[in-house]
Amino acid sequence: MFTTLLAHQWKESRRSSVFQKSVAVNIILGFFIVYFLLSFLVLGFFIDDLLRQVYPDQNPVTAFNGFLLYFFLVDLFMRFMLQDLPVLAIQPYLHLPVKKSRLIHYVLSKSVPSIFNFWSLLILVPFLVKMLVPAYGTGIAAIWLLAVMLLIFLNNFVLIYFKRQLSSNPKLTLAFGIVVLGLMLADYFDLLSLRIASAAAFGFLLAHPWAVLLPALLLAGVYKLNYSFLLAHTYPEEMAVKQNKSAAGTDIAFLNRFGETGKLIALELKLIWRHKRSKSVVFMSLLILAYGFIFYPNKLYQEGFGMLIFVGIMMTGMFMFNYGQFIPSWQSGHFDALLTRRISPYQFYLAKFWFFVPASLAAFLVTLPYAYFGWKVVLINLAAFLFNIGVNVFVVFYFSVLNTSRIDLSKSSAFNWQGVGASKFVMMLPLILLPLLIYAPFGFLGIPYWGIFTIGLLGVAGFALYKQILKRVAKRFLANKYKIATGFRQ
Amino acid sequence: MPMIEVKNIQKTYNGRTVVNIPELVIRPGETLGLVGNNGAGKTTLFRMILDLIRPSKGEVFSKGVNVALHEDWKEYTGSHLDEGFLIDYLTPEEYFKFIGDLHHLSAGDVAERLAPFLDFFNGEILNQKKYIRDFSKGNQKKVGVAAAALANPEILILDEPFANLDPTSQIRLKNLLKFLREQKEMTLLISSHDLSHVIEVCARIVILEKGEIVQDMETTENTLQALEAYFTV
Structure with a gap:
């Protein structure tokens, strides 16, 4: 039975839509994964040198052990945000003659072979081979690794238990993150050192290998806890991570003043706030606003123009790019409904346009305090903002008719590549390259501010002609609407 | 001994029974x-009978055994309520084979058990090289009903089996259910919005309103009229 369930699991992941996306996305994804894994591997090989430099008076092994406790805490925090146990996967088996206990063992052990549990080996193993084996011998080193891995598994099951118990309350996760950060700061200011405790605990383990029994027992205990809890709650409505749902109808009165367009914008806002995936797009775009802190303090970028234009375009347009790249897929669930209602494509795009303009304006206003780094920054951001609402917005619309893949809004957004196709990557290029290309000749001629002015001017021109351009967009949409609708129905 | 016995069962959500x-x-x-x-x-009751929802109060007994405490009932109970019962990333063949394996049926047995369903499938289910999730709602229902009946269960529980089916399939399903009832002596528990179909298949009709049984009657030639009168408000 267990092997049958495993075979099903294998089929599920191999047949999932994640693998059925385009080759280009797979290659890019694969590239990122390999890049990160290699980075960890390199870190693993050189972490002892790093530790020697930062803590010259400490043995690298002690220093490393000191950080382990923090590693487990941060790991737990990351898991709170990213990991989940898909217990509902056993729903189709509940009415069949399969023992519940077996299903629960299966679903729990299924959580073990996950990247969350094994990526750290890339750091641990090189460190082990380089430092621990020469100092303590293979046996003790292996026990040390075993203990660390057992604790990682412990984290795995602790998370599963708490996530199910406490519900996925983002506030609690945030509070936990703040506590971990507080502990780190306390350590930094020598108020309370978890590092000493951690180093002592793992030092003890290296001296007394039998102590590995402790994490093993803890792991067994938490596994048992999970098992008993799930066995007592094998009901789909109780197993799902609890969510406090109470839908309140809201009316954004302010938007009613803008007629049809206002109503469509209100609809769009509701779509965003009531779905996880779209919400996370908003948060990602907010994070990008801090981009300036990476670039502006750097003298090298400050003196040039190209990089600043890039940063300006990204900061004032990120929401538009991020959200816009999935137009009209956001509406894929009810696209047929939209097509059969009295909403013209022009109206549809007009609402999107008036949705993006204020969003970009807000982003520009938020970036105003970057004036601290000089008025040049503000000037460039203003030009970038104008370019975004006058040119880039239409580039986004132009590419939108290529979106024929459906998005399931109820799915969570972390690592969600649904609806991501090669066209998304192609689309990002002109958005960023176009302003740089416009600027380039002026830069070479030594009149950079004329370049900035031209970027802004083009934006203003596009903005002034928005009605004409939107009509063309609507025409293009009409020509493609059957293709889009067919794609969404799949 | 009764096949199913529901005793004092109650389900409340946020104070609403x-x-x-x-x-x-x-x-x-x-x-x-x-x-x-x-x-x-209706569906909530079915889910409690199948131990998929924990009742707020009361118990369900299957052949005298509490369904929430023992899992023996799964051996002789076939059920299909909705698409959640299907393992949708399998092909129908794989799914039938899996269900067959659970009941220790050989590939030949499975094929034989499916034979009465071939008309019902209308050539749209087997050998389609498609995953269940890519079938239409109606065809998914056909897969679910066939899988539920595959093991020759003693009791077959179906929620809205006629919904989403085309008229031909509805009639074929009706004949199939009659066949199961008469030839295999299966106990049937069916919910339906289609009054004429349900009285043709079922000898006993129970009307549920706001969670309570308001009528429990034997089917006679006047039942359809009685039901129509009841639902005409």
Whole structure:
């Protein structure tokens, strides 16, 4: 039975839509994964040198052990945000003659072979081979690794238990993150050192290998806890991570003043706030606003123009790019409904346009305090903002008719590549390259501010002609609407 | 001994009672049709009988054994309520084979058990090289109903089996259910919005309203009229 369930699991992941996306996305994804894994591997090989430099008076092994406790805490925090146990996967088996206990063992052990549990080996193993084996011998080193891995598994099951118990309350996760950060700061200011405790605990383990029994027992205990809890709650409505749902109808009165367009914008806002995936797009775009802190303090970028234009375009347009790249897929669930209602494509795009303009304006206003780094920054951001609402917005619309893949809004957004196709990557290029290309000749001629002015001017021109351009967009949409609708129905 | 015995069962969501049934007994070989408007609690009752929802109060016994405490009932109970019962990333063949394996049926047995369903499938289910999730709702229902009946269960529980099916398939399903009832002596528990179909298949009709049983009657030639009168408000 267990092997049958495993075979099903294998089929599920191999047949999932994640693998059925385009080759280009797979290659890019694969590239990122390999890049990160290699980075960890390199870190693993050189972490002892790093530790020697930062803590010259400490043995690298002690220093490393000191950080382990923090590693487990941060790991737990990351898991709170990213990991989940898909217990509902056993729903189709509940009415069949399969023992519940077996299903629960299966679903729990299924959580073990996950990247969350094994990526750290890339750091641990090189460190082990380089430092621990020469100092303590293979046996003790292996026990040390075993203990660390057992604790990682412990984290795995602790998370599963708490996530199910406490519900996925983002506030609690945030509070936990703040506590971990507080502990780190306390350590930094020598108020309370978890590092000493951690180093002592793992030092003890290296001296007394039998102590590995402790994490093993803890792991067994938490596994048992999970098992008993799930066995007592094998009901789909109780197993799902609890969510406090109470839908309140809201009316954004302010938007009613803008007629049809206002109503469509209100609809769009509701779509965003009531779905996880779209919400996370908003948060990602907010994070990008801090981009300036990476670039502006750097003298090298400050003196040039190209990089600043890039940063300006990204900061004032990120929401538009991020959200816009999935137009009209956001509406894929009810696209047929939209097509059969009295909403013209022009109206549809007009609402999107008036949705993006204020969003970009807000982003520009938020970036105003970057004036601290000089008025040049503000000037460039203003030009970038104008370019975004006058040119880039239409580039986004132009590419939108290529979106024929459906998005399931109820799915969570972390690592969600649904609806991501090669066209998304192609689309990002002109958005960023176009302003740089416009600027380039002026830069070479030594009149950079004329370049900035031209970027802004083009934006203003596009903005002034928005009605004409939107009509063309609507025409293009009409020509493609059957293709889009067919794609969404799949 | 009754096949299914529902005792004092209640389900409340946020203080709102959705099912409240003091007693319901289904004897072996009986065919019971459950009718009622949307929100009457039909599906919730089915889910409690199948131990998929924990009742707020009361118990369900299958052959005298509490379904929430023992899992023996799964051996002789076939059920299909909705698409959640299907393992949708399998092909229908794989799914049937899996269900067959659970009941220790050989590939030949499975093919033989599916034979009466071939008309019902209308050539749209087997050998389609498609995953279940890519089938239409109606065809998914066909897969679910066939899988539920595959093991020759003693009791077959179906929620809205006629919904989403085309007229031909509805009639074929009706004949199939009659065949199962007469030839295999299966106990049937069916909910439906289609009054004429359900009285043709079921010898006993229970009307559920707001979670409570309001009528429990034997099917006669006047039942359809009685039901229509009841639902005409």
